[in-house]
Amino acid sequence: xxxILRNQRPIRRTRGTFRQGVDSSHGHFQRKSTVNxxxxxxxxxxxxxxxxxxxxxxxxxxxxxxxxxxxxxVWKPSVELSSEFSSSQLWIxxxxxxxxxxxxGWQVYKDRYKDDFPHLFIRWxxxxxxxxxCDNLQCPGFVQISSSVVVGGSLSASISQTNGPQYEMQVMVxxxxxxxxxxxxxxxxxxxxxPNSLFTILKGGAFRVDWGxxxxxxxxxxxxxxxxxxxxxxxxxxxxxxAYIRSLQTVTSTPEQVFVDVPIxxxxxxxxxxxxxxxxxxxxxxxxSDWRT
Numbered sequence: 379x380x381x382i383l384r385n386q387r388p389i390r391r392t393r394g395t396f397r398q399g400v401d402s403s404h405g406h407f408q409r410k411s412t413v414n415x416x417x418x419x420x421x422x423x424x425x426x427x428x429x430x431x432x433x434x435x436x437x438x439x440x441x442x443x444x445x446x447x448x449x450x451x452v453w454k455p456s457v458e459l460s461s462e463f464s465s466s467q468l469w470i471x472x473x474x475x476x477x478x479x480x481x482x483g484w485q486v487y488k489d490r491y492k493d494d495f496p497h498l499f500i501r502w503x504x505x506x507x508x509x510x511x512c513d514n515l516q517c518p519g520f521v522q523i524s525s526s527v528v529v530g531g532s533l534s535a536s537i538s539q540t541n542g543p544q545y546e547m548q549v550m551v552x553x554x555x556x557x558x559x560x561x562x563x564x565x566x567x568x569x570x571x572x573p574n575s576l577f578t579i580l581k582g583g584a585f586r587v588d589w590g591x592x593x594x595x596x597x598x599x600x601x602x603x604x605x606x607x608x609x610x611x612x613x614x615x616x617x618x619x620x621a622y623i624r625s626l627q628t629v630t631s632t633p634e635q636v637f638v639d640v641p642i643x644x645x646x647x648x649x650x651x652x653x654x655x656x657x658x659x660x661x662x663x664x665x666x667s668d669w670r671t
Contacts, residue, residue: 428597432607432655433469433590434645436628442583445552445560445629446470447637451544451622452484452496454537455606462594462605463487465499466621469588470551470560470580477506478580480560480572482549484533495534498527498547498564504577520562522570529569538609541618552629552637553583583631587640589623590648590657607655 446468455464467483481501490513491497502519503511514530515522522529536545550563559571560580574581591607608621626640647657 428595430593430595430607430650430655431590432649432657433588433592433647434623434626434657434659435586435588435648436626436640436645437586438644440585442585442631443470443587443628444583444631444635445550445637446584446587446589447548447550447552447625447627447629448589448623449546449548449625450483451538451546451617452533452536453609453621454494454496455486455608455610456604457486457488457494457593457606458604459596459598460488462596462603463490464591464593464605464607466591466608466623467499467589468549468551468623469586469590470584471586471588472577472582472584473579476504476578478504478577479511480551480580482551482562484547491530491532493532493534495532496537497533498529498531500529500562502572502576504580510576519576520570520572521559524567524569527564527567527569538618540609540611541616544618546624552635555635587628588648589626591621591655593655602651602654 448468450466453466457464463485465483465485465487467481467485470480472478479502483499484496485499486494486496487499488494499514500520501511501513505511511517511519514520520529533545533547536547538544548563548565551560552563553560553574554571557571558574560574561571562569593603593605593607595603595605597603609619611619611621626645627637628640630636630638642659645659647659649656
């Protein structure tokens with residue numbers, strides 16, 4: 379089991395949430411306004427034939443990042459086939475042709491976990507998954523040190539409820555100079571680390587950080603999957619219905635390595651299939667400093 383934070387009301391000290399969702403009818407969706415939004419470019423890092431994404435991407439200029447953070451509310455999305463999955467996660471990214479990534483979040487994937495509940499998952503690669511990296515602990519790489527927060531552990535006791543309590547998982551990944559490793563912290567507990575020696579380009583820091591959803595679309599029978607992303611509701615619904623990721627932060631590459639808030643106008647919304655999956659950003663009008671996505 380993994381300790382989870384409970385959030386019953388909107389949090390006023392928030393710096394960003396994006397909300398994601400799915401149109402269960404697959405085709406009767408009217409376009410909603412989003413911030414810096416675009417259909418995904420075929421050359422985008424996330425564009426593949428079977429994966430579909432809806433995410434908020436942050437990569438201003440030549441900045442380099444040493445980590446990222448966010449609070450994810452946890453849901454139990456409907457996944458059509460046991461061989462398909464649905465996840466809510468962050469990506470720490472460096473490189474193009476030789477893609478280096480660290481990914482962390484929650485995932486529903488019956489073939490892997492043998493149930494329909496969300497689980498904590500991680501993923502890494504240094505060559506775009508051509509021959510290196512894996513999910514969870516399926517290959518050498520990530521070193522787990524925690525005995526209480528387990529990679530692949532179930533979140534079955536902490537599922538958010540529509541118009542009810544929201545259960546959150548805080549995810550923080552950062553590079554530590556002293557150990558020369560990328561550390562994973564979940565809800566204030568250190569889970570383990572990726573040695574920096576695993577990576578090539580990411581050794582020098584990340585140039586892009588994404589927060590969002592990812593589903594696998596098998597296109598069974600030539601049609602789009604019915605698999606949900608996030609809660610299964612579109613992002614224009616309230617924070618108690620749509621999946622969200624809030625309080626987005628990145629780690630600076632300065633010697634102090636501080637966590638800083640991600641500016642709302644610097645996030646770019648990207649999705650591959652706007653009829654089915656989408657994100658938007660939202661700012662709480664009652665307080666200019668409080669915003670959600």
